[in-house]
Amino acid sequence: MRITELFEKGEFVLTAEVGPPKGVEIDHLIKDAHEFLKTRVHALNVTDNQSSVMRTGSLATCKVLKDEGLLPIFQITCRDRNRIALQSDVLSAALLGIENLLLLTGDYTTLGDHPQAKPVFDLDSVSLIHAVKCLENGYDIAGNAVDGTPPKFAKGAVVSPCSDSVDVQLAKMEAKVKAGCEYFQTQGVFEPDKFMEFMEKAKQFGVPVQLGLIIPKNVGMCRYMNANVAGVHVPDDMIKELQADKERTKSGDVGVEICARLIKECKDYAQGVHIMSLGWENRIPEILDMAGIAPIA
Amino acid sequence: MLITQLKSKETIEELAQGKIVIINCHGCKEVYFPEHQADELQKELSASKEVTQIITTDYICNSENLMLQLKKHMDKINAADTILVFSCGVGIQTVAGQFQDKKVYSCCDTYQLPGFQGVTALNVDCGQCGECYLNGTGGICPITACSKSLINGQCGGAKNGMCEVDKDMECGWERIYRKLEKMNKLDNMKYDVPKVRNFGISKEK
Incomplete structure (x- = not known):
């Protein structure tokens, strides 16, 4: 199933991010997905060598999740593959029955664990969306015909509503929509006002947007994100909230409460929620319960 | 070595709007510049458009030298709507940097050739991509000013206006x-x- 069908039905679409392991032991990921996510989110994003750290591939992990009865979203970045490999992997996804894509430019190579690697960036997020659209129309990006019935995907992309240059982000968002993007997941939001302001401007594009959430695990993580992670800003009062009761922060309860509150505050402005739990998948059910979002029927 | 090639006549005619000053750079000997073709085209432009000055100079990649060379033409430049630059990508970026309020357009594509490179200024660079983007980007090169050489806009990696790859950039x-704003x-x-970039033309034309 394509998640665009859910948006079309007016569903509040819930997704969570999982990262393939560095290695081939995937039992833990599958167990967590069944235990905490299967009845709580519609689809699972599978990251593509997240943060430029080499891991098992997104496509193979998507296939494993699909075989387990889960709905995967294949994340594809432009960092490691040229246009030939990207299009080939998109066709491979179709062959394996994977219909949901999230198309990204990707972090730079030097940020990860292979800083010596050659950065590719032959295409970027916008031209990658265009390439997928070409394949759906029966041609590759070079204009050569593709045999047989063309594949059809739900084409997604990302945007940063709390970026310090949100106007530049909106221009890029518009380019993605024009290229054929059908849904957006946002970078982690900690400032509901900024998100709502962003959505007022973004609604003109007529494309569903899922509120992106990162569970704030501790003060150090928030300070690190404020200093280093683009498009993410944890406000001072939220940091104070995490500092107030060290035990409850350590147990994760404060982070869970913050996420639930953000969902409640932003819900009316978003068409879904995307949770990047960074290993805390087990807390996702609580967050959704606290935000008043029932399990999926 | 690098080689500059004129953009198509149609492209250049489209860029030539209002009062026009043309700057040719015949700077470094390591750059092949199509002097004869440029001359012919500029004659045609002068006949059909309002070209108020044609300046032929050298090393416009050096902003101090550029301004010194342009000194005696400043009245024409101040009155111009458009500055058409016939040079490598570095020269165009230097002119665009000096005349922030003018429409500064590139009339050449710059290709890479093996061997010694032209003399370039330190603050801007030309990727010699062979399909110069400067006319759409306000004279700032996306190939060399963006760490990922993106051509369709900003990635999500900028923080407080700085690049994720190099925090000093x-x-x-x-x-x-x-x-552009x-x-x-x-x-x-x-x-x-x-x-979509064409890497088929970027090297050794």
């Missing part, structure tokens, strides 16, 4: 966006088919 696309040319970022 401003985000090239934020610079381009601000420049100032020029009232943000529509340059709106096009129907996304740009």
Whole structure:
């Protein structure tokens, strides 16, 4: 199933991010997905060598999740593959029955664990969306015909509503929509006002947007994100909230409460929620319960 | 070595609007410049458009030298709507940097050839991509000013205006966006088919 069908039905679409392991032991990921996510989110994003750290591939992990009865979203970045490999992997996804894509430019190579690697960036997020659209129309990006019935995907992309240059982000968002993007997941939001302001401007594009959430695990993580992670800003009062009761922060309860509150505050402005739990998948059910979002029927 | 090649006559004619000053750079001997073709084209432009001055000089990549060479033409330049530059990509960026309020357009594509490179200024660089983007980006090169050489806009990696790859480097696309905003040319970022680079022409033409 394509998640665009859910948006079309007016569903509040819930997704969570999982990262393939560095290695081939995937039992833990599958167990967590069944235990905490299967009845709580519609689809699972599978990251593509997240943060430029080499891991098992997104496509193979998507296939494993699909075989387990889960709905995967294949994340594809432009960092490691040229246009030939990207299009080939998109066709491979179709062959394996994977219909949901999230198309990204990707972090730079030097940020990860292979800083010596050659950065590719032959295409970027916008031209990658265009390439997928070409394949759906029966041609590759070079204009050569593709045999047989063309594949059809739900084409997604990302945007940063709390970026310090949100106007530049909106221009890029518009380019993605024009290229054929059908849904957006946002970078982690900690400032509901900024998100709502962003959505007022973004609604003109007529494309569903899922509120992106990162569970704030501790003060150090928030300070690190404020200093280093683009498009993410944890406000001072939220940091104070995490500092107030060290035990409850350590147990994760404060982070869970913050996420639930953000969902409640932003819900009316978003068409879904995307949770990047960074290993805390087990807390996702609580967050959704606290935000008043029932399990999926 | 690098080689500059004129953009198509149609492209250049489209760029030539209002009062026009033309700057040719015959600077370094390592650059092949199509002097004869440029001369012919500029004669034709002069006949059909309002070309107020044609300046032929050298080493416009050096901004001090550039301004010194242009000194005696400043009245014409101040009155001009458009400055057409016939040079390598570095020269065009240097001129665009000096005349922030003018429409500065590139009339050449710059290709790479093996061997010694032309003399280049330190603050801007030309990627010699062979399909010069400067006319759509306010004279700021997305190939060299963006760490990922993106041509369809900013990635999500800029923080406080700085690049995720090099925190001492401003985000090239934020610079381009601000420049286009100032020029009232943000529509340059709106096009129907996304740009895709042609790596087939970038090397050894």
